[in-house]
Amino acid sequence: MTTFIALLDYTDQGIREIRDSPQRADRFNQLAEQAGARVVAQYWTIGSHDGVLVLEAPTDEIAASVLLALGASGNVRTTTLRAFEWADAQALIQDS
Numbered sequence: 001m002t003t004f005i006a007l008l009d010y011t012d013q014g015i016r017e018i019r020d021s022p023q024r025a026d027r028f029n030q031l032a033e034q035a036g037a038r039v040v041a042q043y044w045t046i047g048s049h050d051g052v053l054v055l056e057a058p059t060d061e062i063a064a065s066v067l068l069a070l071g072a073s074g075n076v077r078t079t080t081l082r083a084f085e086w087a088d089a090q091a092l093i094q095d096s
Contacts, residue, residue: 001036004081005052007079009050011076023042024073029042036056036058041053049079054083060082
């Protein structure tokens with residue numbers, strides 16, 4: 001499984017409906033699971049971003065699909081990062 005880290009920022013709609021945020025997160029978890037992905041962790045944060053989502057997916061296409069669906073909900077904007085574990089990063093660095 002490939003790991004993706006998504007930084008989340010509330011839209012005006014998302015912040016107006018902040019009380020629904022936990023239920024929206026639960027629905028997203030179900031959507032991701034149905035697509036074959038897995039939400040590893042979700043954090044509501046303060047600072048530069050409003051949340052962090054750690055997602056595992058078997059393909060980039062599945063990750064893109066579920067994250068696009070999240071963005072299409074209109075409640076958050078995402079900035080997505082492809083993450084590499086230490087051993088994978090070390091192999092990439094050594095091969096370059």
